[in-house]
Amino acid sequence: MGSAGLSRLHGLFAVYKPPGLKWKHLRDTVELQLLKGLNARKPPAPKQRVRFLLGPMEGSEEKELTLTATSVPSFINHPLVCGPAFAHLKVGVGHRLDAQASGVLDHVTREKLDRILAVIQGSHQKALVMYSNLDLKTQEAYEMAVRGLIRPMNKSPMLITGIRCLYFAPPEFLLEVQCMHETQKELRKLVHEIGLELKTTAVCTQVRRTRDGFFTLDSALLRTQWDLTNIQDAIRAATPQVAAELEKSLSPGLDTKQLPSPGWSWDSQGPSSTLGLERGAGQ
Structure with missing residues (x-):
């Protein structure tokens, strides 16, 4: 376990999950590729x-x-005597994604959709303040709200801090959702409820996470990059950002009880993850 290659695997990295692939299969594939890379290295000279x-x-x-x-x-x-040096690696998955569905539309207009989205965002922002147990009349709470650092103090349902329509071409439209504590099931339910408010039926055809904390699509490893060298490079590249986020979380002036969770996005743009949601709707 003191191998230099293994020690360089302690850290975080982002992986792009293609649609139709289960998260567990992705995790197993990454582990298999890492084990292949570690075991393919030349064994040390025998004692x-x-x-x-x-x-x-x-x-x-x-x-x-x-x-x-x-x-x-x-x-x-020697590997030929005792077998491969590495048979298992502990590879964890931060946020899990599942598969997708399909849908159709008729009389929905962009103006009607935008009004519904504005109402949803307003109601969720009020819920965020309620679950944070903060008094926004205080200066500290106001500064945290400006910096986008308000988060629930305890377990909460999915909370949306931003939602907008990026693309509208019936019967398809694309939503960008900034949220926390979300599941794919709740996001699909959200689309269904949007359809009901528009007096029609809306069905989610695809869910795509575009940001998780400071990880973006640009830093996510593609399937062809799930190997030892690329993962080690990704961990090394992310280490300064991880350290910076931890330093921010311990910076003076913030009540430690109000600090965001590790999945929280620390910039003023909002929550832990941004999801691009492609939708279809129909009667």
């Missing part, structure tokens, strides 16, 4: 051990035999 070998005595005309101390390689830890 030497002393063996007493029987041989002829030097200078003896009668060919007498004697035991001679000799240093020979020990193959007790």
Whole structure:
């Protein structure tokens, strides 16, 4: 476990999950690729051990035999004897994604949709303040709200801090949602409820996470990059940002009880993750 290659795998990295692939299969694939990379490395030189070998005595005309101390390689830890050096790695998954559905539309207009989205965002922002147990009349709470650092103090349902329509071309439209404590099931339910408010039926056809904390699509490893070298490079590249976020979380002037969770986005743009949601609606 003291291998330099293994020690460089302690950290965080982002992976882009293509649609239709289950998160567990992704995790298993990443682990398999890492194990292949670690076990493919050249094993260290075998340790030497002393063996007493029987041989002829030097200078003896009668060919007498004697035991001679000799240093020979020990193959007790060689992969061909004991198997691969690495058989398992602990690869955790921060936020899990599932598969997707489909849908159709008729009479929905952009103006009607925008009004519904504004109402949803307003109601969720009020809920965020309620679950945060903060008095916004205080200066500290006001500064936290300006910096986008308000978060629920306890367990809460999905909370939306921003939602807007990026693309509208019936029967398809695309929503950008900034939220926390979300699940894909709740997001699909949200789209269904939007359809009901518009007096029609809306069905989610695709969910795509575009940001999780400070990780974006640009920093997410594609399937062809799920190998030892690329993952080590991704962890090394993310380490300064991880350290910076931890330093911010411990900075003076913030009540430690109000600090965001590790998945929280620390910029003023809002919550832990931004999801691009492609939708379809129909009667």
